[in-house]
Amino acid sequence: MTYCxxxxxxWGLVLAxxxxxxxxxxxxSTFRKMHTLVLPGERAFILCTxxxxxxxxxxxxxxxxxxxxxxxxxxxxxxxxxxxxxxxQVRRVAATDREALERDHISFNVHLLLAGQxxxxxxxxxxxxxxxxxxxxTRDSPYLQLGxxxxxxxxxxxxxxxxxxxxxxxxxYALLSLDSTMRSNMTxxxxxxxxxxxxxxxxxxxxxxxxEADPQWRTSHSLWDQARRQAVQSLPEIRFADxxxxxx
Amino acid sequence: MTYCxxxxxxWGLVLAxxxxxxxxxxxxSTFRKMHTLVLPGERAFILCTxxxxxxxxxxxxxxxxxxxxxxxxxxxxxxxxxxxxxxxQVRRVAATDREALERDHISFNVHLLLAGQxxxxxxxxxxxxxxxxxxxxTRDSPYLQLGxxxxxxxxxxxxxxxxxxxxxxxxxYALLSLDSTMRSNMTxxxxxxxxxxxxxxxxxxxxxxxxEADPQWRTSHSLWDQARRQAVQSLPEIRFADxxxxxx
Numbered sequence: 163m164t165y166c167x168x169x170x171x172x173w174g175l176v177l178a179x180x181x182x183x184x185x186x187x188x189x190x191s192t193f194r195k196m197h198t199l200v201l202p203g204e205r206a207f208i209l210c211t212x213x214x215x216x217x218x219x220x221x222x223x224x225x226x227x228x229x230x231x232x233x234x235x236x237x238x239x240x241x242x243x244x245x246x247x248x249x250x251q252v253r254r255v256a257a258t259d260r261e262a263l264e265r266d267h268i269s270f271n272v273h274l275l276l277a278g279q280x281x282x283x284x285x286x287x288x289x290x291x292x293x294x295x296x297x298x299x300t301r302d303s304p305y306l307q308l309g310x311x312x313x314x315x316x317x318x319x320x321x322x323x324x325x326x327x328x329x330x331x332x333x334x335y336a337l338l339s340l341d342s343t344m345r346s347n348m349t350x351x352x353x354x355x356x357x358x359x360x361x362x363x364x365x366x367x368x369x370x371x372x373x374e375a376d377p378q379w380r381t382s383h384s385l386w387d388q389a390r391r392q393a394v395q396s397l398p399e400i401r402f403a404d405x406x407x408x409x410x
Numbered sequence: 411m412t413y414c415x416x417x418x419x420x421w422g423l424v425l426a427x428x429x430x431x432x433x434x435x436x437x438x439s440t441f442r443k444m445h446t447l448v449l450p451g452e453r454a455f456i457l458c459t460x461x462x463x464x465x466x467x468x469x470x471x472x473x474x475x476x477x478x479x480x481x482x483x484x485x486x487x488x489x490x491x492x493x494x495x496x497x498x499q500v501r502r503v504a505a506t507d508r509e510a511l512e513r514d515h516i517s518f519n520v521h522l523l524l525a526g527q528x529x530x531x532x533x534x535x536x537x538x539x540x541x542x543x544x545x546x547x548t549r550d551s552p553y554l555q556l557g558x559x560x561x562x563x564x565x566x567x568x569x570x571x572x573x574x575x576x577x578x579x580x581x582x583y584a585l586l587s588l589d590s591t592m593r594s595n596m597t598x599x600x601x602x603x604x605x606x607x608x609x610x611x612x613x614x615x616x617x618x619x620x621x622e623a624d625p626q627w628r629t630s631h632s633l634w635d636q637a638r639r640q641a642v643q644s645l646p647e648i649r650f651a652d653x654x655x656x657x658x
Contacts, residue, residue: 313560313563315561316564316593317564319590319593319594320593320639321638321642331643333648334642337648338642342564342567343564345564345567346564346567369650378646378648381646382645385645387568389644389645390638390641391568391569392637392641393634393638393640393641394582394586394634395579396637397582397637398630398633400578400581400582400585400604400606400618400626400630401626402617
């Protein structure tokens with residue numbers, strides 16, 4: 163399983179991803195799911211992948227190869243065109259692999275998040291489906307998730323507001339969302355990659371990776387547990403009507 | 411969809427359930443999913459149901475009919491026997507309905523939570539599967555969920571400890587868990603039923619029902635949003651290594 167998320171606010175972008183991959187519960191390994199393609203000062207892309215590692219590797223290999231040759235994401239003229247470029251690459255891999263997979267009842271499963279910015283344009287965030295079509299994050303729905311999305315969603319719903327949430331706050335929410343998910347689903351696991359991209363930086367300046375034993379990660383984890391318990395205790399007591407006679 | 415949960419601590423039991431039922435998104439209705447069977451001073455049972463409303467109604471109708479005639483749950487001699495009694499009733503409904511349902515590719519889906527106490531014994535909490543077999547909550551896993559369980563689980567994982575969590579706290583966690591779930595899945599909806607059962611009460615004394623407009627519910631909802639935001643803000647800033655030169 164996988165859990166990745168992207169957040170878009172007026173100040174920029176935050177991306178976070180886990181690193182666990184599994185084929186069944188008895189075959190677990192670690193793969194990085196966050197990738198960057200950057201022409202400093204010109205354009206910066208951060209991609210996260212979920213689904214089959216084999217398929218996402220093929221997509222990323224071809225995207226990077228084109229990029230380094232000055233094509234593909236190196237020459238698109240908008241983030242929308244970038245999302246379409248990624249989608250086209252997904253479709254090329256589908257053309258190569260989908261039939262062989264489906265013959266053995268394996269679904270063609272690869273999703274991507276694409277975040278980034280071109281010089282002179284706004285930063286933006288897209289999801290690309292296995293069919294190649296893109297979905298854009300909006301002011302009303304300023305975050306997108308891949309994979310095991312449910313455990314980590316309530317905290318995002320409560321916390322993320324396009325016009326209000328700073329990038330530093332968004333990064334904390336992203337880590338807490340990952341933390342909640344890793345606690346409940348053991349097929350989502352560390353290390354966690356985190357990128358904060360501030361609008362107009364046009365390079366990937368703030369990237370970090372948290373292992374399970376990372377002191378920052380552990381401190382944040384236990385402080386959050388404490389803070390949350392205190393928050394619950396601070397809620398007013400529930401007022402009950404005495405229901406002794408009800409037996410409906 | 412449905413979301414119900416039961417919590418067992420050393421001080422007793424907390425049960426909470428939503429009331430929304432849907433057959434597709436265009437057919438939504440309200441059904442109470444929490445039921446009580448009580449012989450005051452002797453035995454008290456609280457049941458929550460998920461799955462097909464038709465099936466859970468059949469199970470509850472027969473359980474109540476037997477109970478009122480002094481049989482079934484009125485004469486079992488332990489909570490384990492009570493869970494088996496509910497399971498037997500599920501199997502009788504399966505014998506009546508399962509074949510007809512499966513002929514039309516409808517799965518036989520009914521899950522129940524059974525919480526309660528017999529005089530002189532400990533309170534206890536079970537889940538009963540559609541196959542009729544029971545699962546008991548334990549000190550290590552002191553809560554059980556039915557239905558749309560993922561959204562509301564992280565807060566329970568962090569908050570509920572058999573030996574530490576008071577019933578009042580457990581009730582707050584239960585409501586927050588419901589609130590998170592209703593926010594993310596519109597097929598889980600109000601009113602919310604909540605019961606706190608203190609050990610040795612042997613009646614259902616504290617029951618309440620929150621509609622969407624209930625002032626207590628709304629206050630708790632917005633205070634929790636505030637408290638949670640403050641808790642996130644209180645976390646230490648993330649320390650990044652400057653990653654400007656990394657483009658892996």
